Amino acid sequence: MTSASAPSPAGTRESLRRRRPRYGEAVIKGVLLVAALVSVATTVGIVASLLPPTLRFFERVGVWEFVTGTTWSALFNPPSYGVLPLVGATLLITLIAIVVAVPLGLAAAIYLSEYAHPRTRKVFKPVLEVLAGIPTVVYGFFALAALTPLLQDHWPFGEGPEVFNALSAGLVMGVMIIPTVASMSEDAMTAVPSSLRQGAYALGSTRRLVAIRVVVPAALSGIVAAIVLAISRAVGETMIVAIASGNKPSLTWDPLQGMQTMTGYIAQAGEGDLPTSSFDYTTIFAVGLLLFLLTFVMNAFSIRLVRKYREVYE
Known part of the structure; x- marks a missing residue:
């Protein structure tokens, strides 16, 4: 009388695998990844758009003057940038x-x-x-x-x-x-x-x-x-x-x-x-x-x- 042999670990792993790939989950994962990348790219884009004009501003106005100045009249003459x-x-x-x-x-x-x-x-x-x-x-x-x-x-x-x-x-x-x-x-x-x-x-x-x-x-x-x-x-x-x-x-x-x-x-x-x-x-x-x-x-x-x-x- 023969006894049934226990399934091997390799056979167990093989049986747990799905033969058909789950394309729906892959699509959802891709959409979520794109959403995350769009959020990061938006932040990077905001910083990139702010930096060049800001650097041109600080070429004429000192950072210390800008941060500690107590008068703001940037659009008047004489201008002040505190x-x-x-x-x-x-x-x-x-x-x-x-x-x-x-x-x-x-x-x-x-x-x-x-x-x-x-x-x-x-x-x-x-x-x-x-x-x-x-x-x-x-x-x-x-x-x-x-x-x-x-x-x-x-x-x-x-x-x-x-x-x-x-x-x-x-x-x-x-x-x-x-x-x-x-x-x-x-x-x-x-x-x-x-x-x-x-x-x-x-x-x-x-x-x-x-x-x-x-x-x-x-x-x-x-x-x-x-x-x-x-x-x-x-x-x-x-x-x-x-x-x-x-x-x-x-x-x-x-x-x-x-x-x-x-x-x-x-x-x-x-x-x-x-x-x-x-x-x-x-x-x-x-x-x-x-x-x-x-x-x-x-x-x-x-x-x-x-x-x-x-x-x-x-």
């Missing part, structure tokens, strides 16, 4: 926007993740994300035509804000980026395992303690990523600041005054009658490259924070 007023206005308006967006966005995310009924979440979250689809020019017009007069009429401390001011631009921009903070933070909180919540409830914790001391720390990496993404969008916003904050470069921390951001200057100079071969036109690329570097540094910093506070659950 970019600090543009950077200061950009940071001030972004700070106001973040002060508005982070508390409201996190509160909305905590409510949707920990308190809202599933049916309520299905209704409220899409409605909240609709704010991200409103054109930014509408936000800018609302800040100029509605919010600024409201602040001027009800300002309790001395003189109210000017017609063009950083406060109304920052407040409206904060409303615009609330969906970015709320949606991404809510996704990160929802991804926290339910076992952590159940363990905290078993120890007698209230829903508020579970949300603040368990869910938020566990989702901290996603929340940090959401905040940094919101900051990057605020820094790069153009239409709101171009309409509501004005075109007056001024190095001040008074949000009631008008000021010009980096994106506001790029929009103003790009819409003007500057010849593309002129030196004044290269100022657009110098400011644009600085804006690109600021965004790149923020994204790199956020990646380090996300890796530091990332929680991995089995």
